Amino acid sequence: MVAHMNAEALEKTIATGDAWYFSRSRHSLWRKGESSDHVQRVIEMRVDCDQDAVWIKVEQQGPGACHTGRRSCFYRAVPLRRATAVTLEFRDAEKTFDPKAVYE
Amino acid sequence: MVAHMNAEALEKTIATGDAWYFSRSRHSLWRKGESSDHVQRVIEMRVDCDQDAVWIKVEQQGPGACHTGRRSCFYRAVPLRRATAVTLEFRDAEKTFDPKAVYE
Numbered sequence: 001m002v003a004h005m006n007a008e009a010l011e012k013t014i015a016t017g018d019a020w021y022f023s024r025s026r027h028s029l030w031r032k033g034e035s036s037d038h039v040q041r042v043i044e045m046r047v048d049c050d051q052d053a054v055w056i057k058v059e060q061q062g063p064g065a066c067h068t069g070r071r072s073c074f075y076r077a078v079p080l081r082r083a084t085a086v087t088l089e090f091r092d093a094e095k096t097f098d099p100k101a102v103y104e
Numbered sequence: 105m106v107a108h109m110n111a112e113a114l115e116k117t118i119a120t121g122d123a124w125y126f127s128r129s130r131h132s133l134w135r136k137g138e139s140s141d142h143v144q145r146v147i148e149m150r151v152d153c154d155q156d157a158v159w160i161k162v163e164q165q166g167p168g169a170c171h172t173g174r175r176s177c178f179y180r181a182v183p184l185r186r187a188t189a190v191t192l193e194f195r196d197a198e199k200t201f202d203p204k205a206v207y208e
Binding site for chain 2: 001042048054070
């Protein structure tokens with residue numbers, strides 16, 4: 001998954017070892033798993049060369065990270081080397097939980 | 105590495121199988137490797153659930169992707185579960201090429 005961290009989310013993630021993010025649409029800090037119990041325990045955190053991107057390796061609690069009910073948000077592949085419009089292919093797209101039951 | 109793709113960069117990446125990006129600071133499209141020869145051949149491309157992030161797996165030509173002369177841009181780790189200011193730790197930080205000789 002990809003999500004935004006502001007300074008406070010980064011600070012809380014480093015201090016607690018749980019992944020915290022900042023929702024730019026809701027203008028609020030959130031801890032991954034606070035409504036779903038799908039907490040992310042951070043195993044490793046790295047920053048990139050110009051320090052505007054953070055990569056974290058997590059131990060994902062529960063059946064998945066994606067709010068659509070899948071393990072990963074990256075469940076669709078883009079076919080390559082096509083000159084025309086592409087149709088996404090579903091990969092690893094099996095739902096591992098029911099998002100309605102988890103996120104209400 | 106992390107970089108921005110606009111619609112044209114995405115289109116060119118899909119059509120050619122080479123990674124194209126868009127520089128928001130220079131306001132211009134660029135093909136990774138155009139100055140360094142460190143071309144990225146895309147093996148697989150995925151989009152995330154809300155389709156605003158692209159993940160690509162590449163075959164990296166040359167010794168590295170990072171403009172600092174390293175294989176990866178994520179060569180610094182952030183120590184976790186510290187309440188106070190952190191000091192970055194260097195990991196996989198060995199330079200694999202001389203950026204001055206490769207860029208410009």
